[in-house]
Structure formats: C-alpha cells, structure tokens
Amino acid sequence: MVAVEPYYCHQCGTELIERRIHGRDRKSCPECGHRHFRNAVVSVDVIVRDGEEVVLLDPAAGGPWELPGGHPEFDEGPEVAAVRELREETGLEARAPDLDLLSVVHSVHGERHYHMVTYVLDRAETAGEPTPGEEATAVEWWSVDRALSSPSETREIDREALRSVFVRE
Incomplete structure (x- = not known):
C-alpha cells in the first residue's frame, strides 16, 4: 500500500512497470512480481463543541481555518490518532472512549485521496485550554454560524461535517 505513485519496488528496488491488474493499470515489479496498489490515506479530525461553538485552528502551513486533526501513525487506530492530534494541535486533552x-x-x-474519519467531542470531556501547537498559529472558539458562513476562511469538508452535527432540516 502506498499513497503516492511509486517508481521503484519497495521490496527489491527494481524500477516498476505498468500492468493491468484487477481491471486497472497499476505499478508492478518485473523482478519480484510485487504489485503496488495506490491507496487512500486515512485522516482524522475532531469537532470539539461547546454549545454552538467549535474549536478551529489556523494552520501554520497556511490555508483556511480547520478542525483539529491529522493522520494516524502506522501503529495507531483512528481514535487514538484523533486524541493525539487534538493534543498536539490545540493542547486539549481527551480520551478515545x-x-x-x-x-x-x-x-x-x-x-x-483520503478517507476522512470525523469524531465529535463535547468540551466537558476535554481538559486544558485551547493553545496552538507547532502546527497552528492560533486556536479559537468559533460560533457554528460564523464557521458555516465563512467559505473563504474555512474548509468545505469541515463545513459539511459541522452542518451534519448542528443543522437540523
């Protein structure tokens, strides 16, 4: 499994060739026969809510404000990764359960391509105060209305998640 297009076999180092496998053109090793599948990356984020407010961070790398989150390490489940990312990016402590x-x-x-796993957590189930970690320049409580009505300041995928929690049709 790889998330980016490989050029060399990670098993034996031979340059890869294209082959039709399972109905798709895929990279394959002509030496050892290993087939390289390009897979979606798992990503997690957390909606920390306090009434009608949520925690958003201003990413140090630039771009719109976003929910805290990131990628699981190779030895983490998504819940553990979500708790770790929340702590690293916002200073808030939480428990996976x-x-x-x-x-x-x-x-x-x-x-x-990502598989975005989104969790919801009530502020009462966290400890600490929102403080930016090294991946954020700021962490703030935003009203849900502000987050939903600020398409130039927030990510669409985050607004979709917020709508599914807060907007009742």
Missing part, C-alpha cells in the same frame, strides 16, 4: 464517530467520507485534495 469519549469520542463519538460522526462520519467516514472520501475526500480528494490535490492528487491524494
């Missing part, structure tokens, strides 16, 4: 699964959606960003 307190997370409520909201959704798992497919997302595309550039050439990468």
